[in-house]
Amino acid sequence: MKIFQKVPQGYTSRQGKYTTTQGVPLFNHKALISMLSATSEAAMSLPIKRRSSPTEELEGEKERSKMKLRSFMKPGKEQQEVVVLGRPDSEISVRMDSNVLDCIICFEPLKPPIFQCEVGHVVCSVCLSKIGERCHMCCKTTRYRRCFALEQFIDAIKVQCSNAKYGCNEFIAYYQKEKHEQECIHVPCFCPENGCSFEGSTRSLLDHLVTMHEWSPTNIKYNKALRISMARDRRFTLFVGEDLSMFLLGNILTDIGNALTMVCIGPHDSELSYSSKISVVDRVACEKGRFVFQMDPLVESSSLSGGIKLGKFFLLVPPELVDGSTGELTINVRIDKVNP
Ligand SMILES: [Zn+2]
Ligand SMILES: [Zn+2]
Ligand SMILES: [Zn+2]
Ligand SMILES: [Zn+2]
Incomplete structure (x- = not known):
C-alpha cells in the first residue's frame, strides 16, 4: 500500500515517492501505512487518496517497519473496536491493534502534534x-517534521x-x-455485600x-448532628444527603473494638466536598461524658470496588461503649459540606 499526500507545485514524483526538487524524500507515511495494515479490511475503504499497486521497495520498508513496531509494542494490549468518523455516510467501524496508536518510544497514545523523521518514523512531541x-x-541524525496526515488520522479515530x-x-x-474514563460519570460502583x-x-x-438487600437508607441533613443506634455487628449504615449524595458508614469488627469509617459512594472525587464527625457515646453513662470522637476533614469517595476499607480516618470504639442490654452502639453522625 502506498499513500500520497497533496504536495505544493514544484514537487515531482520520482520512483513512486514524492520528492522535493532537491531530491529529499518529502513524506512516505510509513507510520500511517503500518496503522492501516493493522486494521481489518474495512479500513481499506478509508476516504484517503491512495494507489493500489505498491512498489516492492515500499512493501519491504513496510514489513521492516512492522517488525520494528512489533518489537516495541507494549505487552498486554488488545485489539480495539474503533470508529473512523467522517460524514455519516462515510463513517466506518474497524478492528485495530491499539499498539499502533501509541508512541513507539514512550508507549503513550499518540496525540497531535506528531512528528516524523526524514524516513517516516513518528514520535510524540514529548519524546x-x-x-x-x-x-x-x-x-542517525535526522530532521523532524510535523506529520499532519497522521494527526488527521489519529483525530478521526474514535473509540467507545x-x-x-x-x-x-x-x-x-x-x-x-x-482522561475521559477517569471523569466518566458512568464508572460503576459496586455492591459491598459479601458474595454480591x-x-x-x-x-x-x-x-x-x-x-435486593432491604437496606433502609437514613436521610441526613448537612451541618446537623444525627443520633442513631446501630447493632454492634451491623456492617453498613447508609445515609443519603439532601443533594442525594450517598454516604456509607462502615463498621469493621476488630479484636480491640469496632472501627467505624465513612465514605462517600461515587466513582470519582465529587466536585462537592464533605467532612464528617462521628462520635460514639456511652448511652447508659453519657452524663459522665464517656465517648470517643473522630473528625474526617475530607470524606473520601469510593466506588466500593474492593469493599469498604479503613482509610486515614476511622474511629476505634472500645467494647465498653456497647450497650450491654441491647448490643447496640449510640452514634452521633454529622456531615458538613466543605466550601471548595
Ligand atoms: Zn512518546
Ligand atoms: Zn527514523
Ligand atoms: Zn464514559
Ligand atoms: Zn448486592
Missing part, C-alpha cells in the same frame, strides 16, 4: 523534546468509552480515552441495596 535530532529507529455497558454513549479520540456481584451507576446501586 521529540528528549531525543533532539536523532531518530532512534534510523540510529469502556463504560458503554453502564450507559455511556461517548466516542472519544483514543488519546483522550483514559452487582455493579452499576451510583443511583442504580441505591435501588439495588434497597430492593
Whole structure:
C-alpha cells in the first residue's frame, strides 16, 4: 500500500515517492501505512487518496517497519473496536491493534502534534523534546517534521468509552480515552455485600441495596448532628444527603473494638466536598461524658470496588461503649459540606 499526500507545485514524483526538487524524500507515511495494515479490511475503504499497486521497495520498508513496531509494542494490549468518523455516510467501524496508536518510544497514545523523521518514523512531541535530532529507529541524525496526515488520522479515530455497558454513549479520540474514563460519570460502583456481584451507576446501586438487600437508607441533613443506634455487628449504615449524595458508614469488627469509617459512594472525587464527625457515646453513662470522637476533614469517595476499607480516618470504639442490654452502639453522625 502506498499513500500520497497533496504536495505544493514544484514537487515531482520520482520512483513512486514524492520528492522535493532537491531530491529529499518529502513524506512516505510509513507510520500511517503500518496503522492501516493493522486494521481489518474495512479500513481499506478509508476516504484517503491512495494507489493500489505498491512498489516492492515500499512493501519491504513496510514489513521492516512492522517488525520494528512489533518489537516495541507494549505487552498486554488488545485489539480495539474503533470508529473512523467522517460524514455519516462515510463513517466506518474497524478492528485495530491499539499498539499502533501509541508512541513507539514512550508507549503513550499518540496525540497531535506528531512528528516524523526524514524516513517516516513518528514520535510524540514529548519524546521529540528528549531525543533532539536523532531518530532512534534510523540510529542517525535526522530532521523532524510535523506529520499532519497522521494527526488527521489519529483525530478521526474514535473509540467507545469502556463504560458503554453502564450507559455511556461517548466516542472519544483514543488519546483522550483514559482522561475521559477517569471523569466518566458512568464508572460503576459496586455492591459491598459479601458474595454480591452487582455493579452499576451510583443511583442504580441505591435501588439495588434497597430492593435486593432491604437496606433502609437514613436521610441526613448537612451541618446537623444525627443520633442513631446501630447493632454492634451491623456492617453498613447508609445515609443519603439532601443533594442525594450517598454516604456509607462502615463498621469493621476488630479484636480491640469496632472501627467505624465513612465514605462517600461515587466513582470519582465529587466536585462537592464533605467532612464528617462521628462520635460514639456511652448511652447508659453519657452524663459522665464517656465517648470517643473522630473528625474526617475530607470524606473520601469510593466506588466500593474492593469493599469498604479503613482509610486515614476511622474511629476505634472500645467494647465498653456497647450497650450491654441491647448490643447496640449510640452514634452521633454529622456531615458538613466543605466550601471548595
Ligand atoms: Zn512518546
Ligand atoms: Zn527514523
Ligand atoms: Zn464514559
Ligand atoms: Zn448486592
